Amino acid sequence: MGVRKTIIVRIAIIYFLMFLLGVIVVVKIAAIQNIKTERWKQIAENLNNNTVITEANRGNIYADDYSVLATSVPGYYVRLDLAAPGVKQVYEQESDSLAYYLFSMFGNESKAKYKQKLDAAYRSGNRGFTITPRKVDYIELQKIKNFPILRRGQNRGGRIIETENKRILPLGSLAARTVGTLNKGAYGGVHGNIGYTGIEGAFEPYLKGEPGIGYKQNLSGRWVTRTEIEPRDGMDIITTLNIKLQDIVETALLGQLNKSQADWGTAILMEVKTGKIKAIANFGVADTDENTNNNIYTENYNYALGHAGCYEPGSTFKLMSLMVAMEQGLVDTSDVYDTGNGIWKYKDRTVYDSDWRYGGHGVMTVKQIFEKSSNVGVAKIITSCYEKKPKDYVDRLYDFGLNKPLNIEIIGEGIPFMKYPGEKDWWGTTLAWMSYGYEIKMTPLQVLTFYNAVANNGKMVKPSLIKEIRDGGIVVKNFKQEVLNPMIVSKETLGKAKKMLEGVCESGTGTNVSSKVFKIAGKTGTAQIAANGEYPKGLYLASFAGYFPADDPVYSMIVTVNSPRGGIYYGGSVAGPVFKEIAEKVYAREIGITKLAESDDTDNSQLPEIKNGRQEDILEVLNHLKLNTVQADVRSDYVEVKSGEGTVQVEGKEIPEGKVPDVMGMGASDAVFLLENAGLSVKVQGMGKVKKQSLLPGSGFRQGQLIYITLS
Numbered sequence: 001m002g003v004r005k006t007i008i009v010r011i012a013i014i015y016f017l018m019f020l021l022g023v024i025v026v027v028k029i030a031a032i033q034n035i036k037t038e039r040w041k042q043i044a045e046n047l048n049n050n051t052v053i054t055e056a057n058r059g060n061i062y063a064d065d066y067s068v069l070a071t072s073v074p075g076y077y078v079r080l081d082l083a084a085p086g087v088k089q090v091y092e093q094e095s096d097s098l099a100y101y102l103f104s105m106f107g108n109e110s111k112a113k114y115k116q117k118l119d120a121a122y123r124s125g126n127r128g129f130t131i132t133p134r135k136v137d138y139i140e141l142q143k144i145k146n147f148p149i150l151r152r153g154q155n156r157g158g159r160i161i162e163t164e165n166k167r168i169l170p171l172g173s174l175a176a177r178t179v180g181t182l183n184k185g186a187y188g189g190v191h192g193n194i195g196y197t198g199i200e201g202a203f204e205p206y207l208k209g210e211p212g213i214g215y216k217q218n219l220s221g222r223w224v225t226r227t228e229i230e231p232r233d234g235m236d237i238i239t240t241l242n243i244k245l246q247d248i249v250e251t252a253l254l255g256q257l258n259k260s261q262a263d264w265g266t267a268i269l270m271e272v273k274t275g276k277i278k279a280i281a282n283f284g285v286a287d288t289d290e291n292t293n294n295n296i297y298t299e300n301y302n303y304a305l306g307h308a309g310c311y312e313p314g315s316t317f318k319l320m321s322l323m324v325a326m327e328q329g330l331v332d333t334s335d336v337y338d339t340g341n342g343i344w345k346y347k348d349r350t351v352y353d354s355d356w357r358y359g360g361h362g363v364m365t366v367k368q369i370f371e372k373s374s375n376v377g378v379a380k381i382i383t384s385c386y387e388k389k390p391k392d393y394v395d396r397l398y399d400f401g402l403n404k405p406l407n408i409e410i411i412g413e414g415i416p417f418m419k420y421p422g423e424k425d426w427w428g429t430t431l432a433w434m435s436y437g438y439e440i441k442m443t444p445l446q447v448l449t450f451y452n453a454v455a456n457n458g459k460m461v462k463p464s465l466i467k468e469i470r471d472g473g474i475v476v477k478n479f480k481q482e483v484l485n486p487m488i489v490s491k492e493t494l495g496k497a498k499k500m501l502e503g504v505c506e507s508g509t510g511t512n513v514s515s516k517v518f519k520i521a522g523k524t525g526t527a528q529i530a531a532n533g534e535y536p537k538g539l540y541l542a543s544f545a546g547y548f549p550a551d552d553p554v555y556s557m558i559v560t561v562n563s564p565r566g567g568i569y570y571g572g573s574v575a576g577p578v579f580k581e582i583a584e585k586v587y588a589r590e591i592g593i594t595k596l597a598e599s600d601d602t603d604n605s606q607l608p609e610i611k612n613g614r615q616e617d618i619l620e621v622l623n624h625l626k627l628n629t630v631q632a633d634v635r636s637d638y639v640e641v642k643s644g645e646g647t648v649q650v651e652g653k654e655i656p657e658g659k660v661p662d663v664m665g666m667g668a669s670d671a672v673f674l675l676e677n678a679g680l681s682v683k684v685q686g687m688g689k690v691k692k693q694s695l696l697p698g699s700g701f702r703q704g705q706l707i708y709i710t711l712s
Contacts, residue, residue, distance in 0.1 A: 056209030058165060059234030061179055061199055063243045064278075064467060068170050070179050070200065075135035075166040078144050078159065082118075083125040086156030087149060091122055094148035098131075101147045105140070108133050128160060135166060167193070167200075175246050177282050177299035178239075178410070178465065198302065199237055199465070202410050206469055209234035235476065238467045240276035245269055245586060249279040252581040253559065257283055257297050260564035260574055266303040266444055267560075267578060269586065272452055272553045274481055275461035280304050302410065305445045309560070310414030313447050314527025315373045315571065316545045316558075317437030320450060321382055322370060323497050324396040327489045330385040333367040333496050337380050344376040349429045351379050354526060354570070370500045371508030373524060375436045382435035390421040390431050401460065401484055406446060409466050409479075417441040437527055444560045447545055452556040453488050454497050455521075455547035460485040502550050513544065513576040515584055518591075521553075522546015522579065524571035529563065539563050542574035548583045554591055557582065662697030663690050663709060671709055679703045684711065 061070040081087065099114035121129040136144065141161070144150060150159045167182050180198020195204035212231030253267045264284040270277050286298040303309030325331040342353030342360030353360055353374050361372055369377030386393040397403065403418040418440045419426050433439045445463060453460035462482040469477040489497075501521035505514040509524040525543035528535040542564055547556040559575040559582075568574060661678055663671035671690050675682045680695075681704055692710040695701060 051213065054212035054214055054231045055163070055165060056211050056231040057233040058167065058209060059207040059236045061207075061237045061239065063239060063241045063246075064276075065242065066238070067243050069175060069239065069241070069243075070167060070169055072165040072167055073137075074163050075137060076132070076141045077130060077135060077162045077164065078132045078141070078150070079128045079130050079162065080121075080150070081127045081158030081160060082122045082129055083127050084155070084158035086152055087158040090149060090152070095119070095122070097148040098150070102131060105143065106133050135164060171243060173299055174243060174250065175241055175280065175299075177302045178241070178280050180410075197412070198410055199239065203237050203466075203469070206235040207237065233472075235469050235471045237469055239465055240271075240278060240467050241280070241465070242278045244589065246279040246281070248585045248589075249582055250281040250283075252578045252585075253281045254283055254297060255581075256561060256574065256578045258294070260561060260566060260568065261295050262561045262565065262574075263563040264301070264303050264309075265559070265561040265578075266309060267557065267582065268304050268445055268448055269555055269557045269582065270448060270452055270463060272455045272547060272556050273461075275449075275452065275463050276467070277463055277465050278555070280465075282309075302412070303444070303560070303562075305406075305408060305410065305413050305443050307412065307414040310416070310441045310443045311541050311562070312438050312440060312527050312530065313442050313543065314437040314525040314541060315375075316447055316451075316523050316525035316543055317440065317442075318370060318373065318378050318435070319454070319497060319501070319523055320397060320400065320402065321378060321393075321435045322366065322500070323489055323493055324393055325381060325385050326496055327493045328385075328392070328396065331366055331381055333365060333500065335366050336363055337366065337369060337377050338363045339369065339374045339376045339380070342374070342376060344379065346379065346383065346432045347428050349433075351376050351432060353377075367496075367500050367503060370523075371503040371506075373504075373509045373526075378436045379432040383432050386431060390426075393431065394418070394420055394434075400450065400488055402442065402446070402450065406449060406462060406484075408445070408463055414441075414443040414446075416443070416446055437525065444543070444558045447543075448556060448558040449484075450488075451522075451545045451547060451558070453485065454494060454501070455553035455556050458487045458489060458491070458494050459483065460488055498550070501546060505546075505550075509570070509572045510544065510546075510576055512572060513546075513580045515548075515580060515587075517584065518548060518587055519550035520546060520548045520580070520583055521550035524576060526569065526571045538569075540569040542569055542571045544571050544575040544579045546579065548587065549591065555583075555586060656698060658700070659698050660693075660695045660701050660707070663693055664697070666690050668709075668711055675707055675709070680705055680707045682706075683708045 058072045060068055060072075063069055082091070095118050096115060099111050099118055102114045103109065103111040118129070118131075132144070145159070150157050153159060169176060169179065178198050180200030180202075181196050182193040182200055183196040195201040195207060200207065210232040213229040249267050249269055253265050256262075257265045264282070266283075267279070267281045268277060269279040280302075282299050282301060282303045283297040284300040284303070285295045286300055287296040288294070289296055301308055322331070326333070339353065339361050341362075342356030342358075344351045353376050355361075360376070361368070361374060364372065364374065364377060366377075366381060369381070382393065397418065403416055405413045405415055407413070419430055419434065430439050449460065449463055452463075460483070462484050464479055464481070466479045468475050468479060498521060501523060502519060504510040504523055505520045510520075510522055513520055513522065522544055523546060525541070525545065527541045527543075529539040529541055531539065541560065541562050543558065543560040545556075545558040547553040557579060559578045561574045561578075564574045659678075660680070661674045663674055666674075667689055668684055672682050672684065678701075680701060683706060690709050690711055694708040695705070701707075
């Protein structure tokens with residue numbers, strides 16, 4: 001009985017203690033909620049008002065040579081504590097002058113309006129009135145610091161300066177759409193600007209950094225900020241873009257757009273072996289010039305890889321179709337097909353060749369069909385091979401990976417569309433139309449990736465825009481090459497495909513793209529643009545895809561121009577010249593000079609062809625190329641250049657007064673200058689150097705007489 005009583009007593013004591021503890025907790029809660037409510041409110045308010053978020057510096061975006069493509073510079077907002085004691089002492093005397101200075105700098109509102117707003121904020125005791133209507137730069141900030149009231153400083157003048165970084169593109173619009181833009185984000189800028197498009201958007205987690213936290217404290221009437229957590233600056237993104245090549249590509253593309261007044265255009269230059277994109281240009285119509293009624297272009301969308309650039313590719317797709325049939329042994333380049341007069345009725349639709357009005361090409365080999373870009377020929381080839389087994393054709397295209405997005409680093413890639421037999425949108429004529437690039441959709445970059453694989457001996461690599469990510473100069477992530485398909489077809493099929501692509505530029509629809517300096521391989525594309533399920537007249541997508549030099553490919557490229565005006569819309573006439581201009585400039589800059597520099601045996605190397613011309617210009621070129629030069633005692637301004645075995649001879653070229661000058665071997669500019677300076681009227685034909693002049697050198701002539709010079 002004693003033990004039981006002891007247990008009951010102990011339990012009673014425990015219950016009592018627990019009850020007592022509960023009472024204490026309840027009392028404390030009541031005290032916190034009711035007794036010290038104002039105190040805790042004040043503490044919370046102080047923490048909220050005096051907490052300072054320190055913005056991190058956003059990471060930079062660089063080109064491949066570390067030239068800055070995007071960086072952040074500080075911008076400032078200025079606020080005024082109108083309840084500060086120092087401000088109250090001088091407000092009546094200096095507020096009118098402050099309103100005048102603000103009006104003088106910004107001019108967005110009148111002086112009276114500024115004064116009215118200042119007075120209203122002063123009466124309400126506003127402790128953070130924003131006096132700058134926009135973000136100001138450092139130079140403007142220094143001027144504002146000397147405005148009335150504000151010149152008294154942070155404490156006595158109530159001056160509050162808030163810093164917010166501003167994103168700038170030091171190289172202007174160069175690759176602007178690829179670099180990307182910022183916006184205020186989902187929360188209207190509460191958390192600052194965030195990456196929205198391009199690289200800025202895709203790499204926001206790396207670029208943004210982490211903000212720091214600080215607290216404002218009032219120490220004897222002086223406010224100071226104490227940093228508790230330091231901000232962590234964003235990382236830097238190193239791209240594969242080359243600014244010099246980017247400039248070449250943009251200039252050539254923009255020139256053609258201004259000429260053709262197209263809706264938009266894009267051009268992509270890529271390294272064959274690595275898949276690194278060295279330049280990517282995108283231009284769309286931004287406005288119309290009121291005086292000329294011509295389009296004004298800007299980088300307003302990434303047509304190279306975005307949804308708006310995902311179109312029916314047209315004839316550039318013929319390469320894929322024929323490679324499928326050749327790889328499966330169903331056709332060879334020497335096989336013959338009759339394209340007739342360029343018109344072929346297949347089931348309930350009619351296939352037309354682009355030149356059907358001129359009678360067509362009749363019987364051609366498969367290679368010729370490709371080179372002449374015959375829709376009828378390709379459609380006949382593919383339907384004859386796959387009409388009873390269309391899945392074999394489409395499955396092989398799928399094996400190429402043409403139905404899948406590339407998943408490149410930038411977000412917003414257009415999804416390729418490719419029909420499949422048995423699905424509801426596969427019609428009886430789909431196979432024929434699909435064979436030459438219709439009833440499918442691909443972005444220019446997706447088309448280029450396949451052409452690049454052909455140039456790369458069958459190895460399909462994923463295009464890349466990013467080289468590495470760095471944090472404080474240290475590489476934290478290196479983007480290695482990703483192989484999508486180690487071998488798209490056999491070496492035999494590749495060899496045939498390359499010969500066909502070279503043939504396009506040698507004797508096909510791309511002859512005006514061929515270069516005299518190096519071989520170009522590629523394919524023209526001219527596709528009608530669908531609108532509301534129909535193909536209205538006058539709307540075309542002109543393109544050219546290929547690579548160079550054809551015998552040892554270094555770069556692949558695609559140029560696409562949407563809806564060119566003026567009656568010229570073929571791929572070879574619109575996109576081809578852009579391809580050629582870029583290829584020749586890139587070759588001269590990146591390949592030709594490199595090959596010359598790598599040649600150790602100067603005496604036995606093939607010397608470059610140098611035109612006759614002004615002595616000063618010729619000698620400058622020879623010295624720059626460090627060629628062995630033999631120079632006679634030249635006293636004339638113009639010289640003749642002769643290439644010997646490993647040496648270049650420079651001889652004087654006499655220009656007799658009153659006689660027809662000898663301009664053979666000169667460039668056009670020097671030849672025209674000499675002839676017109678002598679008193680002749682000149683007509684020029686061709687390109688290169690003068691190979692023929694209509695008036696004999698040294699013969700007499702009359703002033704103003706016409707002379708024809710032919711260049712080669």
